[in-house]
Amino acid sequence: MADALIYDLDFEELVQALNELGQPLFRARQIWSGLYEHLYDDFSQFSNIPSNLRTALAQRYTLSPLSPRASLHSKDRLTEKTLFGLHDNLSVETVLMRYEERNSLCISTQVGCPMGCVFCATGQMGYQRGLSTGEILAQVIHYMRHLQTEGKKLTNIVYMGMGEPFLNYDATMASLRRLTDSTGMNFGARRITISTVGIIPKIEKFSRESLQVNLAVSLHSADNELRSQIVPANRIYPLKNLISACRAYTELTHRRISFEYALIKDLNDTQPAAAQLAGLLKGMLCHVNLIALNPSKAYPLQGSSKEKVQAFADALAERGIPVTVRLRRGIEIQAGCGQLASSQNPL
Ligand code: SAH
Ligand code: SF4
Numbered sequence: 001m002a003d004a005l006i007y008d009l010d011f012e013e014l015v016q017a018l019n020e021l022g023q024p025l026f027r028a029r030q031i032w033s034g035l036y037e038h039l040y041d042d043f044s045q046f047s048n049i050p051s052n053l054r055t056a057l058a059q060r061y062t063l064s065p066l067s068p069r070a071s072l073h074s075k076d077r078l079t080e081k082t083l084f085g086l087h088d089n090l091s092v093e094t095v096l097m098r099y100e101e102r103n104s105l106c107i108s109t110q111v112g113c114p115m116g117c118v119f120c121a122t123g124q125m126g127y128q129r130g131l132s133t134g135e136i137l138a139q140v141i142h143y144m145r146h147l148q149t150e151g152k153k154l155t156n157i158v159y160m161g162m163g164e165p166f167l168n169y170d171a172t173m174a175s176l177r178r179l180t181d182s183t184g185m186n187f188g189a190r191r192i193t194i195s196t197v198g199i200i201p202k203i204e205k206f207s208r209e210s211l212q213v214n215l216a217v218s219l220h221s222a223d224n225e226l227r228s229q230i231v232p233a234n235r236i237y238p239l240k241n242l243i244s245a246c247r248a249y250t251e252l253t254h255r256r257i258s259f260e261y262a263l264i265k266d267l268n269d270t271q272p273a274a275a276q277l278a279g280l281l282k283g284m285l286c287h288v289n290l291i292a293l294n295p296s297k298a299y300p301l302q303g304s305s306k307e308k309v310q311a312f313a314d315a316l317a318e319r320g321i322p323v324t325v326r327l328r329r330g331i332e333i334q335a336g337c338g339q340l341a342s343s344q345n346p347l
Contacts, residue, residue: 043057159172160195216289
């Protein structure tokens with residue numbers, strides 16, 4: 001039983017679990033604070049809790065549900081990827097990117113992904129299962145502890161690892177609530193970004209959650225047919241409807257949407273493609289993030305050259321679309337966007 005995930009419990013569930021152990025409400029508060037403010041990794045650290053309760057908790061719950069199986073560092077040591085084993089022997093990957101002023105963590109929400117984007121290593125491996133709330137959170141907690149030992153702090157979290165967060169909606173929302181809970185981790189919602197391939201009903205639902213979390217939508221083409229070829233989800237949620245849902249989101253929340261666009265050589269990186277994208281997004285409260293496609297095993301096309309990326313960015317900027325070019329990070333350790341696909345999962 002010791003592998004039940006204490007991070008799967010929300011506060012009410014923790015109160016209930018402690019109630020069953022004959023414990024009063026204030027114990028739940030103390031444990032909550034130990035879990036989410038102090039990030040204790042052993043029940044012996046809960047010094048304000050009687051030892052028999054610590055033992056009872058340790059018999060039931062683990063504080064380290066993820067077993068790091070391997071960690072890889074990029075040559076410049078700025079990007080670090082960890083492969084975490086899960087209780088059922090599957091695994092997921094998490095990536096830490098260090099910048100001068102910030103430390104950003106890219107977390108996974110599913111083992112594999114059913115959406116099958118052709119250029120994405122996670123899509124290429126198929127789908128196993130969604131992560132639980134606790135498994136999503138444990139990736140963050142692991143790296144917060146890790147940075148703490150260096151006297152550093154995690155500053156940003158992006159839901160851009162393995163999987164489609166909006167296909168694991170409830171666990172993803174619960175993890176966001178836990179991260180931003182002012183009585184616990186108190187992580188700033190504005191420093192969290194959640195990325196979706198464009199699951200329209202969930203974009204609509206998300207816009208009503210009243211969260212200050214940033215939303216990114218992976219576009220990759222402003223041409224409906226081309227998008228259907230490279231992002232199969234577009235056949236179910238076509239571009240026109242997706243863009244309407246995005247406009248509605250910005251109008252309801254007054255929040256800017258980021259559009260992710262991976263530039264693929266001679267496919268979606270031309271000047272006409274840039275003009276078409278600018279037309280599609282005209283007047284929307286948005287921002288485009290460009291990145292040259294990262295390599296993946298089962299996709300033969302290449303990322304665009306630096307010059308092509310810059311020319312595409314210039315074409316958008318000239319048309320009044322705010323745009324940034326993202327640097328590729330950790331490619332040599334397969335930690336770049338869409339490169340996460342653990343070879344450890346039995347398929
Ligand atoms: N499923 C979500 C989030 C995970 S993917 C989504 O698709 O948005 C995170 C980002 O990496 C997405 O923008 C995705 O399109 C992008 N991506 C996937 N494969 C890539 C690759 N080979 N090169 C660059 N970006 C890639
Ligand atoms: Fe899934 Fe996102 Fe990869 Fe598409 S890009 S297969 S939605 S993880």
